[in-house]
Amino acid sequence: MSDISRERRLEILHSLGSTTCAACGKSKRPKMSHCRACYYALPPKMRSALYQGFGDGYEEAFEDSLKFLSDKRAA
């Protein structure tokens, strides 16, 4: 698979269960990757990538989405 560390994968799993959006710090629903605003800021391709199972592409999709959102904020 990719170069995401075991520790980072665990963090991503925790983030999925938490109620804080990892991208913006606002509240989100557990089991959702991001809050609504962040989720809808993603391109459709990235949104659908987040529906991959954990261990089956989800982590990579999540990292891509965080990078996209932070680049967007920096722009």
Ligand SMILES: [Zn+2]
């Ligand atoms: Zn957010």
